[in-house]
Amino acid sequence: MTTESAPSPDQCRESLPAARPADPPPAELAAAPPDSRPQRTTYRSVFAAREFRILFALLLLYVLGFEFEILGLSVLIFDQTRSAFLTALAFSMGFAPQVIGGALFTSLADRLPPRLVIGTGLLIRAAPGLVIGLWPGLPVPAMLALVAAAATLVPVFTATTSGLLPDVLDGDRYVLGRSVFSLTGSGTQILGLGLGGAVLAIWPARWLLAAAGAALILAALIARLGLHRRPARHPRPAAGSSCARSPDAARGVIRTTVVGHLRLLGDRKIRGLLLALWLPAWFVTGAEALIVPYTRSLGHPASAASPLLAAVPAGMLLGDVIVGRFFRPATRERLVFPLAVAMGIPLVVLTVRPPLPFAAAALLVCGFCFAYELGLQRTFLDSLPDGLRGQAFGLNATGGMGGQGLFPLVTGGLAAAFGPRVAIGVAGLATVLVALALRAPLTGRWTELSPSRTKSTN
Secondary structure, rough: OOOOOOOOOHHHHHOOHHHHOOOOHHHHOOOOOOOOOOOOOOOHHHHOOOHHHHHHHHHHHHHHHHHHHHHHHHHHHHHHOHHHHHHHHHOOOOOHHHHHHHHHHOOHHHOOHHHHHHHHHHHHHHHHHHHHOOOOOOOOHHHHHHHHHHHHHHHHHHHHHHHHHHHHOOOHHHHHHHHHHHHHHHHHHHHHHHHHHHHHHHHHHHHHHHHHHHHHHHHHHHHHHHHHOOOOOOOOOOOHHHHOOOOOHHHHHHHHHHHHHHHHHHHHHHHHHHHHHHHHHHHHHHHHHHHHHHHHHHOOOHHHHHHHHHHHHHHHHHHHHHHHOOOOOOOOOOOHHHHHHHHOHHHHHHHHOOOHHHHHHHHHHHHHHHHHHHHHHHHHHHHHOOHHHHHHHHHHHHHHHHHHHHHHHHHHHHHHHOHHHHHHHHHHHHHHHHHHHHHHHHOOOOOOOOOOOOOOOO
């Protein structure tokens, strides 16, 4: 370890965890072979890492608890108020406040020990289900406020979990681990809705809310017992040090988060990769929001929209399995650009009013093309400064979520003016055009390395 006299403010701001001793690696990582990106990895090799199995269990219980909570809260509020607006508001309270938390608080993912953040985040997320489930007289505004407050801190939890994954899985196992996370999230959403519906058929909605809280408490216990103790990735300087006395070290969490976001977005490579991960998904989500009115505009009942609604997530699952498991890393990276461009074409096909089975097949292909993101995962990770890694994952999630919440309003306005068929076609065409405009980040053909990349290479 080196010693320096009177470091400058810039040195304090840019210092990264390489200046502190690293924790000994877990046994499964110490024994793992070096990064071999050209080789194809397997799901078995991913699950061989004990801590990944812990993270997998946490994600499963977290998504299950989240689905239980949202479903139970929506049913409970509708039963009490008979208001469709309040029911929709209850549903959105689990999502919308996450944009605020992601914009203001995700620096905590790098400034606090990951096990502490994950365990605390799960306990905070468990509070709404337990309080609402066990307090029958709680007013509806208090229910909504409780859920919104807990949702605000969700991006810190998800950013920490995503930032921890590269410490658990090395090389191409990391990419396949991200694929497993995507598959688990989608599959558990379906499972949670099915189990939640079964519970509601027998017991009151409050029981489902209490079950949501119990699932999240169990996840917090598993995190505490199963995850290794690691220091913060970018801790506060020690008290009394020159850095600790500098104005930069005294910044609050919100200011630190905003400054970190500006640094990340100011990096040409990181900004391009974030846009490549965000924009195609935003337009496709805007088109998905119009599937029910699109089906009705073709003269079919609303129930006929069900297979169309299921087609995109089914295609995403299929794409993650096939591209993630059966293609080598270099092949995945070559497929990024053609898959991103192809993702919008099925939406344009819907403008010619194909029969519903063909429309479902087109949407299945659209969902499959989301696998383009797998080829960007390693590139995105490698472009990040170590001290901002968790925050960068939080920014990615926040931007994706914010755009997916906004673009249905945009396409809805187009549909109101020109009809859902035209609006879906415009969204598809826009997906193709943004993919073409983002050719550089989608193909990895950069003219220069990221100027802010400070992480050391092994």
